[in-house]
Amino acid sequence: DTGVSQNPRHKITKRGQNVTFRCDPISEHNRLYWYRQTLGQGPEFLTYFQNEAQLEKSRLLSDRFSAERPKGSFSTLEIQRTEQGDSAMYLCASSLGPSRGNEQFFGPGTRLTVL
C-alpha cells in the first residue's frame, strides 16, 4: 500500500509565473485535502474534496488559487501569478472519512519558493 505522493517535491519559480502541483492519494481514499505550511507554523487548511466534489474552501485560498480533482483520484493545485508570500510547503492528505475515524494521511509535500 503506497502512501500519498506529491510532485514535484520542490519548485522554484519567479514572481508572476504560474505553478501546478499534483497529489496522488492513497488508493481508494475518497477524501483529499490540501494544506499549506509556512516555516515555524502548523499546516493551515486550504480545501477539501470528497470524490470529485470540492466541498470546502478556506478564505486563505484567493482567486489565484484553484484546485481540481477531475476523476475523484489525483488532484492538482494551481497558483496563478505567484507572489513571494506564496512561498510555503504545500501538503496533501487523504482519508476514508468517518468510516475510518477521519484519519488523514499526509504526503511529503511540495516546497514552493517564489523569487
Place this chain on the structure above:
Amino acid sequence: GNSVTQMEGPVTLSEEAFLTINCTYTATGYPSLFWYVQYPGEGLQLLLKATKADDKGSNKGFEATYRKETTSFHLEKGSVQVSDSAVYFCAPLDLGNEKLTFGTGTRLTIIP
C-alpha cells in the same frame, strides 16, 4: 471555527525523562482530536487520536486523553528516547467540514 493552543517550544529533555506537551482547544461541538509528529526531514505522521470524551489514544509509548471538561488533549510519554526528537502538533478535527486545525507545533529535542 476551531482553535488550538499548544505548549511553547522548544522543549529539551534528557533521555528517559517524562514528557508532557500541553494542548488545549476551543471548538463548537465535540471534535475528534489528533496528535501528529514531524520527524526531521520527513512528512507529517499521525501519532494518535481520540474521538470522544475520556477516550485515551496511544501509540509508540505516547498517550493522550480527551478531556471534555478542560478541553484539553495533553501528550505524555513516560520515558523519552533520542529518536522521539521531532515537532509535535495537536489538531482537533471539525467533523462538519473535516478540517484539521493545527497548533504551532512543539519542537522536542532529547539529549542522550
